[in-house]
Amino acid sequence: MQExxxxxxxxxxxxxxxxxxxxxxxxxxxxxxxxxxxxxxxxxxxxxxxxxxxxxxxxxxxxxxxxxxxxxxxxxxxxxxxxxxxxxxxxxxxxxxxxxxxxxxxxxxxxxxxxxxxxxxxxxxxxxxxxxxxxxxxxxxxxxxxxxxxxSxxxxxxxxxxxxxxxxxxxxxxxxxTELLTVSVSLNTGKIVxxxxxxxxxxxxxxxxxxxxxx
Numbered sequence: 001m002q003e004x005x006x007x008x009x010x011x012x013x014x015x016x017x018x019x020x021x022x023x024x025x026x027x028x029x030x031x032x033x034x035x036x037x038x039x040x041x042x043x044x045x046x047x048x049x050x051x052x053x054x055x056x057x058x059x060x061x062x063x064x065x066x067x068x069x070x071x072x073x074x075x076x077x078x079x080x081x082x083x084x085x086x087x088x089x090x091x092x093x094x095x096x097x098x099x100x101x102x103x104x105x106x107x108x109x110x111x112x113x114x115x116x117x118x119x120x121x122x123x124x125x126x127x128x129x130x131x132x133x134x135x136x137x138x139x140x141x142x143x144x145x146x147x148x149x150x151x152s153x154x155x156x157x158x159x160x161x162x163x164x165x166x167x168x169x170x171x172x173x174x175x176x177x178t179e180l181l182t183v184s185v186s187l188n189t190g191k192i193v194x195x196x197x198x199x200x201x202x203x204x205x206x207x208x209x210x211x212x213x214x215x
Contacts, residue, residue, distance in 0.1 A: 118205075121201060121205055124201060125198075125201045128198070128201060
């Protein structure tokens with residue numbers, strides 16, 4: 001009986017040990033699974049953090065590239081606007097220079113024309129003065145000859161007065177007066193021609209001056 005009890009105790013102790021070992025094994029397995037799950041979660045968190053970091057870096061890089069592109073585009077636009085402004089300014093200066101040159105050429109041409117007209121008028125006036133002087137000289141010579149002839153006729157008439165008849169003497173006087181009148185008319189005509197020439201020349205100068213001022 002005692003032996004049977006000992007065996008029963010031994011069996012119970014063996015079963016208890018086996019149960020304890022089984023529990024310990026189960027606890028070890030559960031701990032290992034818990035650790036594996038923790039490690040898996042840590043790895044997943046690490047991977048997620050790495051992916052998040054990579055995404056953030058990628059986003060930052062994209063934003064940096066976009067900012068750089070935007071800056072480059074703005075600089076390119078500013079450079080284009082600056083170039084367009086410079087081209088516009090250069091074109092305006094070129095146009096102004098061209099207009100200034102054209103104006104100077106026009107002025108020089110007008111001055112040259114006015115000078116040529118002035119010279120032509122001066123030559124015309126000189127020619128008219130020369131002609132008037134020649135006509136005046138011719139008239140003076142003609143008058144002197146007429147006076148000389150009249151004096152000669154008068155002298156001859158005085159010498160022959162005693163032998164001459166009154167009608168003849170009267171006719172000679174009329175002839176002398178006619179010659180003097182002819183010389184006087186000729187002189188007056190020369191004066192009128194000279195005055196008319198001067199008037200025409202003055203009118204031409206006035207017209208040219210008005211045309212030059214209007215131009």
